[in-house]
Amino acid sequence: MHSTTMDTSTADNIELSVNGVTIDAGAIVTELACHADKADASHAARLALVVRELLTQKAVENGILQKGAELDDGAIDHLLEMDCTTPTPSDEECRRYYTANAQKFSSPELVFARHILFALTKKSTMTKIRARAEQAHRELMQYPERFEALAAALSNCPSGQAGGNLGQLTQGESVPEFEAAIFGTTRTGLLPGLVNSRYGFHIVLVERRIPGTPLPYESVRESIGLYLSEHVRHKSIQQYLTLLVSGADVTGITLDVRPGPLLQ
Known part of the structure; x- marks a missing residue:
């Protein structure tokens, strides 16, 4: 494979070609808009166009597309089905994955909790709100039996009228900063400090x-099989694209043909 090293500041002015087919400069400008968030948008756009052109040429070679026809998702899927066969994971492989990742396959932990929310408002400074929350927390450290009464009197959450009762919680139901304080630990009782969330202090x-x-x-066998199949398919596509690029004559871009980078 032939490649041209280029400075990113002048990359847009260098002609890009794949196996003698020149990629129009206008196509590069259009593709740039799809990669504006990348560290090197020019390289990402050129790489995407190179891969697309290689797939187009391969689809024509395999009789999937007529020469000059536009490559679409259906043609890509057909090509990958022909050239990237994905073996179905065996039951033994699925069981091995299940055993090695047992922590992933369990019902969610349930936490029964109460809270008192001191909400952030425009009328009071964060310092004053925190001070009120800390004062209430100190009182509860001494007299935990007062929790429900203080929740009814002080909480800015509707749950205050039920003694701060949040009921049964599982991960994914609350904001991340609140969940980080109550999940992943065996602690019960009054938490030793305030929990700071986007809503205020808890x-x-x-x-x-x-x-x-x-x-x-048996209940997760199907999902494990789908996961393993997708993982193998992804690696297979990486290797396939790497082979296409390594065997092509590409100018106007420097390519890393190690397995992996082409799909990033």
Whole structure:
């Protein structure tokens, strides 16, 4: 494969070609808009166009496309089905993955908690709100039996009228900063410090926890098979694109043909 090293500041002025086919400068400008968030948008755009042209040429060679026809998702899928066969993972492979990743296959942990929310408002400074929350927290450290009464009197959350009761919680139901304080630990009772979230300051009482229970292999066999198939397919496509590029005559871009970078 022939490639031309280029400075990114002048990359847009260098002609890009794949196996003698020149890629129009206008196509490069259009493709640039799709990669504006990349560190090197010019390189990303040129790489995408090179891969697309190689796939187009291969689809024509395999009789999937007529010469000059536009490459579409259907043609790409057909080409990859022909050239990138993905083996179906065996039951033994699925069981091995299940055993090695047992922590992924369990029912969610349940946490029963109460809280008192001191919400951030425009009328009070963060310092004053935190001070009120800390004062209430100190009181509860001494008199935890007062939690429900203080929740009713102080909380800015509707749950205050139910003694701060949040009911049964699983991960994904609350904001991440709140969940980080209550999940991934065995602690119960009044949390030792305030929990700071986007809504304000929380005093949190964890009443009890119900750990997740392992799911039987049979109930997750299908999802494991799909995951492993997709993983193998992704690697297969990486290797396929690497082979296409390594065997092509490409000018106007420097390419890394190690497995992996072409799909990034």
